[in-house]
Amino acid sequence: MQRGNGNPDRTGVADADQRLVLAMGRSGMVRAEFFFPPPLAAMISVSPPAPLAAPAPPATGGPVLPRDCTFAESDWRALLPFWYPVAFSHEVADAPFAARLLDERIVLYRTSNGGVSAARDLCLHRGAPLSMGTVEGDVLRCKYHGFCYDSTGKCTLIPAHPGAAIPPKLHLKTYPVREAYGLVWCTLGDGSAPFPRFEAWDDPDYLQVLPDAVDIRAAAGRQMEGFLDVSHFAFVHTGTFGESTNPVVPSYPVTPTENGFVADYVSTVSNYPTHLKHLNPPGFEWRRLFEVFLPFTARLTVFFPNDGQLHILNAVCPISARRSRVFVPICRNFDKDAPLQATLDFNHQVFEEDKEVVEQQYPEDLPIDLHDEVHIRADRSSIVYRQQLGALGLGRGYTT
Numbered sequence: 571m572q573r574g575n576g577n578p579d580r581t582g583v584a585d586a587d588q589r590l591v592l593a594m595g596r597s598g599m600v601r602a603e604f605f606f607p608p609p610l611a612a613m614i615s616v617s618p619p620a621p622l623a624a625p626a627p628p629a630t631g632g633p634v635l636p637r638d639c640t641f642a643e644s645d646w647r648a649l650l651p652f653w654y655p656v657a658f659s660h661e662v663a664d665a666p667f668a669a670r671l672l673d674e675r676i677v678l679y680r681t682s683n684g685g686v687s688a689a690r691d692l693c694l695h696r697g698a699p700l701s702m703g704t705v706e707g708d709v710l711r712c713k714y715h716g717f718c719y720d721s722t723g724k725c726t727l728i729p730a731h732p733g734a735a736i737p738p739k740l741h742l743k744t745y746p747v748r749e750a751y752g753l754v755w756c757t758l759g760d761g762s763a764p765f766p767r768f769e770a771w772d773d774p775d776y777l778q779v780l781p782d783a784v785d786i787r788a789a790a791g792r793q794m795e796g797f798l799d800v801s802h803f804a805f806v807h808t809g810t811f812g813e814s815t816n817p818v819v820p821s822y823p824v825t826p827t828e829n830g831f832v833a834d835y836v837s838t839v840s841n842y843p844t845h846l847k848h849l850n851p852p853g854f855e856w857r858r859l860f861e862v863f864l865p866f867t868a869r870l871t872v873f874f875p876n877d878g879q880l881h882i883l884n885a886v887c888p889i890s891a892r893r894s895r896v897f898v899p900i901c902r903n904f905d906k907d908a909p910l911q912a913t914l915d916f917n918h919q920v921f922e923e924d925k926e927v928v929e930q931q932y933p934e935d936l937p938i939d940l941h942d943e944v945h946i947r948a949d950r951s952s953i954v955y956r957q958q959l960g961a962l963g964l965g966r967g968y969t970t
């Protein structure tokens with residue numbers, strides 16, 4: 571029997587009630603994994619998640635909530651410190667680019683050294699969005715009265731009074747920015763939060779593909795959970811890779827990590843599109859390795875036959891509590907000369923299939939309290955996901 575490469579050798583060492591499974595990783599290290607025995611009702615009594623290396627959210631009284639904030643205040647403060655993708659790198663070119671993150675309006679612009687700067691998209695003179703303005707060298711100029719701001723946010727010129735002193739209050743709020751994986755990432759925090767890893771993007775052995783973003787009228791948590799969900803393949807993805815006659819979900823381990831968790835799912839559901847299923851080697855076991863970087867980024871590695879690997883980054887920008895923009899950089903180390911359009915079309919269709927359901931789920935907020943929805947054994951990932959989001963401080967208030 572052929573098996574997806576790299577699958578850890580699971581030893582069935584378990585205690586009497588099978589609450590803990592010890593697994594032998596490739597490094598030879600034994601690690602503890604969550605294991606949920608039947609009956610299913612017992613699955614919501616999961617051990618508390620391990621402490622995360624997440625930055626502490628600022629206490630109430632920190633940054634001011636955006637005007638018309640759609641998040642519960644406690645959720646907004648809990649989400650604030652993390653890094654999120656806010657634009658494609660190619661979208662931030664000669665002109666200022668308007669983005670939105672956690673309801674905050676942000677202007678992104680590229681300075682003369684090629685770097686990207688980010689500031690609150692609000693001119694402090696008369697409230698015009700700075701994204702309506704222009705970039706001149708390293709300066710952002712407001713469209714309304716021409717005030718100029720440098721990349722530290724400081725106003726450097728008031729054209730109506732060029733010789734006059736500039737009030738110190740004319741200083742924009744700026745934000746840390748990073749470019750990675752074809753995307754511009756931003757945080758409303760201080761930048762000390764861990765950054766999602768996607769090494770294959772810079773690996774010459776891989777082909778890098780950057781599909782269009784997917785705009786979804788749904789909460790980021792709902793979309794993320796759908797990306798991690800393995801029991802919907804046979805029902806939602808029958809137009810792409812799902813197999814309607816193969817709905818059973820084998821047990822899989824979920825292991826907490828420093829920045830989230832890892833779910834290691836092995837099944838016989840091939841990742842080939844329906845019209846290529848005949849390429850599936852008989853008995854091949856498909857390994858799908860999900861790595862979550864809290865709160866809204868996950869990397870999926872699909873292990874193909876002949877040591878092929880497909881890496882998909884599901885990186886969500888929480889525009890508001892009800893709107894998300896999903897960026898999906900993809901890398902693969904096989905079929906590197908094949909036409910890209912088929913990959914783009916396939917990816918687009920998979921995400922459209924998910925979108926159709928995710929946009930209709932309600933309540934729109936991801937229920938963090940495990941008692942609010944019913945869980946089955948196949949939901950191990952989402953149970954831990956909800957627990958970990960709860961540990962960050964999410965779910966203490968709900969939006970309406």
Ligand code: FES
Nearest residue numbers: 693695696712715
């Ligand atoms: S509103 Fe920007 S310069 Fe007046």
Ligand SMILES: [Fe+2]
Nearest residue numbers: 796797806924
């Ligand atoms: Fe899906």
